[in-house]
Amino acid sequence: MHERILIVEDQEDINALIAMNLEAINYTVTREMNGQDGLARALNENFDLIVLDLMLPGMDGLQVCQTLRAKEVYTPILMLTAKKSEADRVVGLEVGADDYLTKPFSVLELQARVKALLRRMTLNKQQQTMDxxxxxxxxxxxxxxxxxxxxxxxxxxxxxxxxxxxxxxxxxxxxxxxxxxxxxxxxxxxxxxxxxxxxxxxxxxxxxxxxxxxxxxxxxxxxxxxxxxxxxx
Incomplete structure (x- = not known):
C-alpha cells in the first residue's frame, strides 16, 4: 500500500504542483486548501505525512501543528514557509514540525525531504520492533x-x-x-x-x-x- 500524504496549501498552483510530483513517485495524495479543513482531515483520517504551509488563511500552519500535537497526533509534518527569518523556522520546529522547506524550493528537494521523513519513520518503527x-x-x-x-x-x-x-x-x-x-x-x-x-x-x-x-x-x-x-x- 502506498503511503498517504496530506497537502495543506492555499495556493492552488503550488498545491497542485506538490501533489503531481508526489504522485509521480507513487504516493497517494489528499489535498486541502485551508487550515481548518486540513486539520479536520488530519484528525479524522490516517496519513503517513503532512505537507503543511505556514501561511494559511484563518488557521495558520503553526496553529494546525500545535493542535495536532496537543491531540496526540504525531504524524510527521513537513512545514512549508515563504518566510526566511530564522525565528519562523525555529518556531515551526519547536511546536512539533519535523522538518521545514523554504519557498521557492526545487521539486527534487521536496521529494528528497518527503522520502527522508518517511524513511526515518519506517526505520524507527522497525527499530522498536527489533528491540x-x-x-x-x-x-x-x-x-x-x-x-x-x-x-x-x-x-x-x-x-x-x-x-x-x-x-x-x-x-x-x-x-x-x-x-x-x-x-x-x-x-x-x-x-x-x-x-x-x-x-x-x-x-x-x-x-x-x-x-x-x-x-x-x-x-x-x-x-x-x-x-x-x-x-x-
Missing part, C-alpha cells in the same frame, strides 16, 4: 517505547512527539554524552545548521515535565561545554 524489550525502567521512571508512553511513580507524563523521541534517545544510551549537533541529527533527522538552541528549548521543556526540580535535574544532565546525557545512575 528485545519495549520498556525502559529507571527507578520510578518508565518509558514504553512501542506505546510511546512515559510515567513517573505511576503518573503519566504528556510529552510531545519530539520530547518523547529526545528522551528515548538519551535514555537508550545512559551515561553517553551527546552534543547538541548529534541530538539534532539523531532526533530531527539531519543537521539544521544554526538551530542547536532548538535542542536546548526541548531539553528545558522536557525537564519541566520530567524533573522534580528542573534546575537540579536527576535524569537529563548537562555536561558543560559538551552537551547532554541521561543519568546512568
Amino acid at each position: 528485545d524489550g519495549d520498556l525502559l525502567v529507571f527507578g520510578q521512571l518508565r518509558i514504553n517505547k512501542l506505546k510511546r508512553l512515559v510515567s513517573i511513580a505511576g503518573e503519566a507524563l504528556s510529552l510531545t512527539a519530539k520530547e518523547f523521541d529526545l528522551l528515548l534517545y538519551l535514555a537508550s544510551y545512559p551515561g553517553q554524552v551527546f552534543s547538541r549537533e548529534q541530538l539534532l541529527n539523531a532526533v530531527w533527522g539531519y543537521q539544521h545548521s544554526g538551530y542547536e538552541h532548538t535542542v536546548n528549548s526541548h531539553i528545558n521543556r522536557l525537564r519541566g515535565k520530567l524533573e522534580v526540580d528542573p534546575s537540579s535535574p536527576q535524569y537529563v544532565m548537562t555536561v558543560w561545554g559538551v552537551g547532554y546525557k541521561f543519568n546512568e545512575q
